[in-house]
Amino acid sequence: GAGVSQSPSNKVTEKGKDVELRCDPISGHTALYWYRQSLGQGLEFLIYFQGNSAPDKSGLPSDRFSAERTGGSVSTLTIQRTQQEDSAVYLCASSLGSDRGDTEAFFGQGTRLTVV
Amino acid sequence: EDKVVQSPLSLVVHEGDTVTLNCSYEVTNFRSLLWYKQEKKAPTFLFMLTSSGIEKKSGRLSSILDKKELSSILNITATQTGDSAIYLCAVGGSNYKLTFGKGTLLTVNP
Numbered sequence: 001g002a003g004v005s006q007s008p009s010n011k012v013t014e015k016g017k018d019v020e021l022r023c024d025p026i027s028g029h030t031a032l033y034w035y036r037q038s039l040g041q042g043l044e045f046l047i048y049f050q051g052n053s054a055p056d057k058s059g060l061p062s063d064r065f066s067a068e069r070t071g072g073s074v075s076t077l078t079i080q081r082t083q084q085e086d087s088a089v090y091l092c093a094s095s096l097g098s099d100r101g102d103t104e105a106f107f108g109q110g111t112r113l114t115v116v
Numbered sequence: 117e118d119k120v121v122q123s124p125l126s127l128v129v130h131e132g133d134t135v136t137l138n139c140s141y142e143v144t145n146f147r148s149l150l151w152y153k154q155e156k157k158a159p160t161f162l163f164m165l166t167s168s169g170i171e172k173k174s175g176r177l178s179s180i181l182d183k184k185e186l187s188s189i190l191n192i193t194a195t196q197t198g199d200s201a202i203y204l205c206a207v208g209g210s211n212y213k214l215t216f217g218k219g220t221l222l223t224v225n226p
Contacts (some may be wrong), residue, residue: 033214035204043204056213075175089157093214104164105214110157
């Protein structure tokens with residue numbers, strides 16, 4: 001695609017429900033990143049994929065958070081049993097990846113998650 | 117753990133002023149330093165600095181990487197109200213993980 005696409009753009013969910021956020025990276029980008037940004041805060045790293053594997057999952061806040069990537073393309077971030085503190089904007093970015101050297105990461109428009 | 121610290125956290129200036137934003141870092145296996153501008157949701161890419169490209173310029177914006185001091189500055193000259201945004205610094209380290217700072221909120225008043 002022309003850019004990184006995320007869906008939904010906004011999600012309101014009840015506390016305790018599961019949510020799934022989707023990221024469709026730029027075609028050909030092997031690296032994919034998930035970040036979380038709470039109001040007035042910087043970007044908090046969640047997880048990074050190189051192809052389908054995740055060399056670094058250190059940022060996932062708890063075992064309620066999981067992510068997968070299939071076919072080296074689309075990624076989904078799943079949050080189980082959502083809590084109010086999960087409310088934030090979830091940003092996805094992609095880049096050409098380690099096999100193409102250092103390149104900039106391009107961001108999607110994000111998913112604003114509100115847990116009520 | 118990789119760390120990126122930006123200063124100041126916020127800055128208010130008048131149109132026409134020149135501003136300097138700072139970014140310092142501690143990272144394992146430094147690969148690159150990137151600057152982004154965030155106005156609404158998605159950060160937009162400004163510059164990438166590496167060992168082979170320590171100075172970049174685009175219009176009124178310029179950036180320099182100081183590998184000895186483990187820092188970078190972003191300069192904006194003749195600021196305009198459209199420059200108002202959060203400016204984010206990120207560093208690429210081991211495994212190409214990008215670590216971001218908390219950002220500098222720049223407000224340019226007419």
